[in-house]
Amino acid sequence: MTTDRAATADSTGTVFPRGLLFVLSGNMLLDALEVSVAVVALPSIGADLGLSLTALGWVVSGFALGFGGLLLPSGRLVAVLGRRRVYLAALLVFAVASVLGALATSGPLLIAGRFVKGCCAALTAPTGLAIIADAFPAGPARNRAVSVYSLFGAGGFSAGLVLSGLLTEVSWRWTFLFPGPVALVLFLFGLRLIPGRAPGEEPEPQPPVRSAVLRYDVPGAVTFVGALLALAWALTRGPGAGWADPLTLTGLLPALALGAAFVRIERTAPRPLLRTALIADRPLLWSALGAAALNGSYLGFLFVVTFDLQSGLGWSPLATGLGLLPASLPLAAAVATGMSGRLVGRFGPAPLIALGAWAPPAGYLWCLAAGDHPSYASSTLPALLLVGLGFVLQFAALNTQAMSGVRHADRGSAGALYQTSVQVAGALTTALVASLLAAGADGARRTALVLVTSVAVAGFAVAVAARAPRRGANRTVVPARRDD
Template identity: 55%
Template sequence: MTQTHPSPAADTGPGQWNPRLWGLLLVLAGNMLIDALEVSVAVVALPSIATDLSLPLTDVQWVMTGFAVGFGALLLFGARMVSLLGRRRVYLAALLGFAAASVLSAFAQEPGLLIATRLVKGFCAALTAPTGLAIISTAFPQGRARSRAVSVYTLFGAGGFTAGLLLSGWLTEHTWRLALAFPAPIVLLLFALGLRLIPNENSTTAGTPPTGHRSYDIAGALTFTLALLTLVYGITALPEHGLGHPLAAGPLAAAVLLLGLFTLIERTVSHPLVSLRPLRSGALVRSALGAACLNGSYLGMLFVLTYQMQTVAGWSPLKTALALVPAAAPPAIAALASGRLVARFGAPRLIAAGAACAFTGYLLQLRPSWPLDYPGRLLPTLLLVGAGFVLSFAALNMQATSQLPPAERGAGSGLYQTAVQLAAVVAVALVAALLAGAEHAAGPAAATSAGRPALTLVAVLGGLGLLTALTALARPTTPTPSVPRT
């Protein structure tokens, strides 16, 4: 006898929530928080991991980029799995995979296993983060109830990064392994609740998964993932070997070939993962580039600052985490007001203002300052970058699909989110390579100059984001869809 899982909204009137809806929202929002904090957890723990496993900068960066590769490279493949296998089945399986990878990462004695678990966790996040929002869109009654649920879901996602910083700082004081393992019991609890509360598609207003084809495009997904992995490997081999050495040139050339093969596969398969039609929208292209620059420069800056604070200056993990909070907390605090800001000022203006704030903060970091001047240099930068996210991140998300027809918005959103994650992959790898190159050239004791090339790259990315935003201001304004007030 097949067990059914009724919709939590089945016995709920308009605007009302029953206990099952509250429970479902707890599962979805709680897991969104876990997905969001995975990146910041790694940021603070990186120096401790490097010391414990005797890893150079170019190897320990995989703890960050591995998660981003798993998320970004397999996001579109994950969407295909959800459409063919169903939201409930995939979501629950991803929760179990995430918990298992968390446990394995805590016991990893070799970098290979640690990196593999980060890839798995990134892929699981790619399955659950967008699927949770899709479940909300069908399980909650349309109107105020659904708007409130989306707001809570967004708030948990925005607050996850700050929570990850603080938890990682505290847990890494004992051991970095706790920082990577603590999500496991929480996710298992969410899994147990999800078994009872996550509805099947056939019990909601959503349609059933398509049955006309069952093409997963595994070849395309694997090729794209391998291309990113070889690209990162090639970038991080440059400081030690140089561009002319086979260990650096070989992986970079392989990455180009694999990307070409991926393009060929996507052109020949009947149901490709990537649809390029949404890229005809200038708003999507500008938003994706702006968000990629914002995310890539932000994570690159955090990588450099963590290195300077802990490895060079000797700060503790908790002190480092607390020092970085001013850049992470403002987006979480302002998350619920982002829709009203966009409705009042318009997305292009907010995006330009946010990019200008972030770029100004990055420029401040280029001034020579040693020992670290937190109140005079670091704190202003962190506050400016935090303000940049408050002003522009939600506006970028809303602008990305604003000019797309409804039928193309899902594909456009997938391309946008993929670009954001791929920027994290490339930016962190480049920053790690530049830091390692500076160490090879001047030694780690040269604290005043070791981070300058990497911070210059961060500033260049911020400047590119600002330039992209300014070009949008010169174009005719297209209204951005309003967001319901909560």
């Protein structure tokens, strides 16, 4: 295993490899930046490349679709090729895709680059956490490393809003270019610092090609990604062309067929990407749905607000980035101070989720009530603050509840399922919001906000349902299932 010479001992005497944590956290920061830097730059991108609102929606959704689509297969790829090889390759491809995206002269090239970067993030984000679990001994050292890693992820979104605002003032291309050199630097450090396989971990024996296709569930991965892409394409076309339009149906019908094929494949595959038994895990399912609604409604709302501020009120990109901070900065502060973890430890996840679930839909309803020409101070700012409150109360609680009853052997798959639902919801909601706005009908903005509010209300309903005891269930408090 590659060792990290940039290591110190913490107060307990435990060795703490700072260089390795720098690489892993730096890459996590880039992954978190990717969504927010694109949101603020959207109006400038559209004006420069002549892109419609629908295409601009894909600039955001492309990254999320790549991220969500490859999360389930990513664990299998890492098991086959090894953590070091996959992590470093993804970092290098991310750097190249950043440069190509910044040089893109058309929407399809830019969107393709965003999709590739999302795939890279799907390979590095969970792998980075797994590397931390092996490189840092259990106890204070690992807890500290995970806290730093989480802080870079939570703070990255907020930092991206400001950074994108600053760079877009010069050119939107800088917002897509700057991650490239940073990723390249991390790659060079990673060549020395990223460890190989965990101690005692042996590479999986490689079966013949035909057997490998089934063993590693390639059909499952292909049908899953295909279903997502077909559904997203249909959603972007439906509001403008009509849901009964032949081309719209050519997206919806394959999405349904591929989705059904994925379910069938997973039920019969010798080593499925997703064990169907996980879907029956109630805390995991409710948490995944709640987190999906929280993230999906938020990204859709940011899309609307960005154009409200820049196109409607004439705000600069920097002012827009600063104006969007009230929704994301409280979460970064809560993670940095450890408040999120302390709240979950004191009150438990379920009460916090129920307490926070009302805030985002209330904020969106507030914005809806303001009409088509909202004031930032009286409409948008209160909505953003309510959304921020919802994230502070729910973010850590949803993560904790999702894993509360999952066996140790299933935690990787459960985490991938949870994050997949978060990313896919963000991609699909943003795509549909963009297409509703692009349709240009009277009240298009209001219709888009109604969709955002409906997604958030669905999240509130999930939180209420999760709190309700099942009929006939034993109400005696029992410990969570032990890890196997």
